[in-house]
Amino acid sequence: MGSRLVPVALLLVSLPFWACCGRTTLKESVVAKHGGTDEFAEMDFWDALAKQRMVCNSDALHALVISFEVVPSKDAIATADSRGWISATEQLAPLESARVGWIAKAVCIETAIKGGVTMRVFGPRERYSVNELNYRGWLPNMTPQQTISGMQLMALLGRAEDFRAGGTGTVMKGAK
């Protein structure tokens, strides 16, 4: 009897920890309101994004697609998959808070940042991409699992735009 109770008790004790490990889910996304294609909708999207304390996956995808002028596929996830921003097995819940990891990876791919020795050997993995952008001062010393605010994402994309304007501006080959 006692031996059966121990695993159950352990499971019950660990439940709060499992709950803490989950990512925050937002009630609604900005792109649902301001997802239009005309210039007023795009500007309204940036304005609304700037006020977001936390960016969800669908908003981050929309911001990246607009910012890098990517021709969208059938949906945002398919676009991210086709550009190599996320791995084929990864599922991005639309309203779940976006991880800095895949955003940094997408930025490195689209701006063709090659990074240091490890990133050149293993490619633009999330961990190396975040480290590279931290090193460049494009991110405020973040880690791949952290979430990002709307204004931080806008600042990051602004730096990427400056870099592309004065840099190479080509998509890295072999990203996927």
Next chain:
Amino acid sequence: MTRTFGLLLLLAAIATPQDAKKPATLKKLPKGQTRVYEAIVMKVVGVAQARAGKKAKWAKLKINDVLKPGTTVRTGRKSLVALRVGPNATMVIDRQTRVSIPQIIQDGDKLKTKIGVQFGRVDVKATRLGLAIDFSVATPSATLAVRGTAFRIEWDAIRSYRARGIPGNRIRAIEIEYLRGLKATLSKADSTSEQNPMPAFDAFWSTYIVPLEGAITPEALDDPRIQPTDLSNPVEESGLKAINQLRGGKVLPPPREGPDPVPPTSDNPLPQKP
């Protein structure tokens, strides 16, 4: 007669450029009298929109549009707007920037202009026209007072604010004096920032080391200093707040109004706690 006429023409030709070299000046207004100026759009590249108030609709900007005080301007990606702000200032609003222009007035012998940069990048050039200048640029974390020079102010959520000379700034054209006693002179592409006021350190740390994380929240956008129509909250108050923050990271209370306290004497002792 022909020679005299030719001589007169020559004298007129010489005299005209000399007159043109005279610095332009504005007439002082009688004390207590104010005049409201406007901003004019001189150049638009890409997407740029403006609205007259918080509840007004956004409208596309085009050359020669006139913007009244209280207008907010926003630019999109790869965009730029050049404005003539009042009689003495030029402003270039860079990409992905939100800027409000709460005040452009001449008050007696003073030109008062207030610009609020919510986020983004703005180049400002203010000139003296024979009048005193009160030109201030407020950002969510600092307020800068311009005394007749050209500079670039940049604010984002990662690096907070950064001020630097615009490309026309050749040699020591900008001098920024911090209240804690530090003086920074900026030449060419030098910059001074919240984390590193010294230009040399700012250049070093921004090149090699990741900047410190700024404690900027979305609520900063609601700061009354950068709101377009809130003229009741003067920039001087917010400037005091920024100055106090520079002094020691604390926001000190504003200076007390009324007469100075009377020093305690034997006739007038300090009040004792009950």
